[in-house]
Amino acid sequence: STQKLWGGRFTGETDPLMHLYNASLPYDYKMYKADLEGTRVYTAGLQKLGLLTQAELAKIHEGLAEIKQEWDADKFIRHPNDEDIHTANERRLGEIIGRDIAGKVHTGRSxxxxxxxxxxxxxxxxxxxxxxxxxxxxxxxxxxxxxxxxxxxxxxxxxxxxxxxxxxxxxxxxxxxxxxxxxxxxxxxxxxxxxxxxxxxxxxxxxxxxxxxxxxxxxxxxxxxxxxxxxxxxxxxxxxxxxxxxxxxxxxxxxxxxxxxxxxxxxxxxxxxxxxxxxxxxxxxxxxxxxxxxxxxxxxxxxxxxxxxxxxxxxxxxxxxxxxxxxxxxxxxxxxxxxxxxxxxxxxxxxxxxxxxxxxxSLTMDMLATDLADYLVRKGVPFRETHHISGECVATAEKLGLDGIDKLTLEQYQKIDPRFAGDLFATFNFEQSVERRDATGGTAKSAILKQLDNLKSQLK
Ligand code: ARG
Known part of the structure; x- marks a missing residue:
């Protein structure tokens, strides 16, 4: 039989490339702590069943702790025949506490x-x-x-x-x-x-x-x-x-x-x-x-x-x-x-x-075109209509070569729609634009602060 953990029924050696192809230790060593911990608790379960004595369990746990120290200190020496973290740890346990006891830890486990x-x-x-x-x-x-x-x-x-x-x-x-x-x-x-x-x-x-x-x-x-x-x-x-x-x-x-x-x-x-x-x-x-x-x-x-x-x-x-x-x-x-x-x-x-x-x-006045439409909504004009009117204002300013919708005069505004009044110019204020969006989730200061507090409370 071969040296492998599962070698009992085997007479031939593994092809060397097959060994490398099959081996996961180069990356699954990362789980060494979990593997040792699993074995620690599993063997306690075996002891409860009478499959290990209290003394054997104590030896096993000592051995596992020693192996952990080796891994922690980067001093665990890998054997060429180690296949994965599970076989490596069990092989090492046998070396430390003797194979008679170590040979029992895998009872009933796969x-x-x-x-x-x-x-x-x-x-x-x-x-x-x-x-x-x-x-x-x-x-x-x-x-x-x-x-x-x-x-x-x-x-x-x-x-x-x-x-x-x-x-x-x-x-x-x-x-x-x-x-x-x-x-x-x-x-x-x-x-x-x-x-x-x-x-x-x-x-x-x-x-x-x-x-x-x-x-x-x-x-x-x-x-x-x-x-x-x-x-x-x-x-x-x-x-x-x-x-x-x-x-x-x-x-x-x-x-x-x-x-x-x-x-x-x-x-x-x-x-x-x-x-x-x-x-x-x-x-x-x-x-x-x-x-x-x-x-x-x-x-x-x-x-x-x-x-x-x-x-x-x-x-x-x-x-x-x-x-x-x-x-x-x-x-x-x-x-x-x-x-x-x-x-x-x-x-x-x-x-x-x-x-x-x-x-x-980089903020430009055209970014307030929605706010201009909202201005007329507040005067009772349906939004679909105000959207259109505001679009016309943007187009007119563009056509006249003006540097923004705020540069149109009141007369020009009223020619587009008579419902415009002098207070329309108050619309052209970026700070006010963001502050108007104070419903939950919006970009007004108060709404953002609420969002942030809400997020904080959701993290442990
Ligand atoms: N190293 C294997 C994996 O990462 C676990 C071993 C189970 N292998 C087996 N032949 N039953 O999945």
């Missing part, structure tokens, strides 16, 4: 329930320890900037054409809103992924009647997966997490795209700090928004992580098949990319300079 237990623990820990804090950090800086710069006005766009004046804080608050929804969505996913597959065995269940609720509780899961076949073959939590990442990256990508436009010389609304820009090897004057372009570009790779794994998953018969090992690299790539993107976006937002004068100089 790598099929083991690997997915590890994965669920790993995902839960990354969500709690990395993603939640990083995402909250991003929302926090958006809120902080939005509060601090609430007096700055800028053009709001539809079709990338100047549309209506908004507060810069309204733009910030809009992305804080997307990211807060991402935060809440992640919380829902966390609840679903935090269920225990441990004790399902290879697929059919546990032959010694292990207390699966005890295992679940010991590992911090909120429930037990109710069917052993589902327990070992379900990877929906990975798909969901990667879809979540894809959606987040879509938000980040659009956020980055806005800022890329805003920091062109043509717009000049913002300036990125040196910390998040790079230069050109050829053109000495260049300051490129590489951080933002990468935020936009990396959204594609996270999308690829999701779709690639979905392709692997779709044809797999129940229950565990080795195809499933292909879940890890895209998952890890997605999680790392998403977390780093959060941190970079946070850095970009907290360090950029806002060019208030440039933003406000």
């Amino acid at each position: 790598r099929n329930d083991q690997v997915v237990t590890d994965l669920r623990i790993y995902c839960r820990d990354v969500v709690n320890d990395n993603l939640f804090p990083a995402l909250k950090g991003l929302v926090d800086v958006l809120i902080k900037r939005a509060k601090g710069e609430i007096n700055i006005l800028m053009p709001g766009y539809t079709h990338l054409q100047r549309a209506q004046p908004i507060r810069w804080s309204h733009w910030l608050s809009s992305y804080a809103t997307y990211f807060t929804e991402d935060y809440k969505r992640l919380d829902q996913i966390l609840h679903r992924l935090n269920q225990s597959p441990l004790g399902a065995g290879a697929l059919a269940g546990h032959p010694y009647g292990i207390d699966r609720e005890f295992l679940a509780e010991g590992l911090g899961f909120n429930s037990v997966i109710g069917n052993s076949m589902v327990a070992v073959s379900d990877r929906d939590f990975i798909v969901e997490l990667m879809f979540w990442g894809t959606l987040f990256m879509n938000h980040i990508s659009r956020f980055a795209e806005d800022l890329i436009i805003y920091c062109t010389a043509e717009f000049g609304f913002i300036q990125l700090s040196d910390a998040y820009s790079t230069g050109s090897s050829l053109m000495p004057q260049k300051k490129n928004a590489d951080s933002l372009e990468l935020l936009r570009g990396k959204s594609g790779r996270v999308f690829g992580d999701l779709t690639g794994f979905l392709m692997s998953l779709k044809g797999i018969p129940s229950t565990y098949d080795k195809d499933m090992q292909e879940d890890k690299e895209p998952l890890f790539d997605c999680l790392t990319t998403v977390e780093h993107s959060m941190l970079i976006a946070t850095g970009v937002i907290s360090t950029l300079t806002v060019k208030k004068e440039k933003m406000e100089a």
Whole structure:
């Protein structure tokens, strides 16, 4: 028989390339802590069944703690025959406490329930320890900037054409809103992924009647997966997490795209700090928004992580098949990319300079054409009619070569519609335009401050 953990029925050696092709340790070592923790609780379950003595359990737990120290200190020595994190840890346990005892830890367990237990623990820990804090950090800086710069006005766009004046804080608050929804969505996913597959065995269940609720509780899961076949073959939590990442990256990508436009010389609304820009090897004057372009570009790779794994998953018969090992690299790539993107976006937002004068100089009177229509609505004219009249005012000003609808005289206005009166000129005020939009969700100061408070209260 060969050296492999499963080598009993084998007489031939594995092809060396097959060993590499099959091995997942180069990337699944990341789950070492979850794997050791899973074994710690699982063996406590075995002890409860009388399958391990108290003394054996204590030895096992000591050995597991030692292995954890080795991994933590980057001193774990990998053996060429190690296939994955599960076999590596068990091999090492045998070396530390002796194979007689170590050989008992896998009783009733399969790598099929083991690997997915590890994965669920790993995902839960990354969500709690990395993603939640990083995402909250991003929302926090958006809120902080939005509060601090609430007096700055800028053009709001539809079709990338100047549309209506908004507060810069309204733009910030809009992305804080997307990211807060991402935060809440992640919380829902966390609840679903935090269920225990441990004790399902290879697929059919546990032959010694292990207390699966005890295992679940010991590992911090909120429930037990109710069917052993589902327990070992379900990877929906990975798909969901990667879809979540894809959606987040879509938000980040659009956020980055806005800022890329805003920091062109043509717009000049913002300036990125040196910390998040790079230069050109050829053109000495260049300051490129590489951080933002990468935020936009990396959204594609996270999308690829999701779709690639979905392709692997779709044809797999129940229950565990080795195809499933292909879940890890895209998952890890997605999680790392998403977390780093959060941190970079946070850095970009907290360090950029806002060019208030440039933003406000870009506001043009035609952006108040809606307000002019609203002026007549307040005098009782139906909006469809006022829309038309206001359009005529824009066209007339343009035809006369005037620098804006505010340059038409009262007489010219009254020629277009006699219901115009001298008070119409009060319409041409950007500050008043935004302040009128004080209904919930609008760009008035009070409405934005309410939005920001509301967002804050939704984050843990
Ligand atoms: N390394 C495998 C994975 O990542 C887990 C082992 C299960 N392997 C098996 N042949 N049953 O999915």
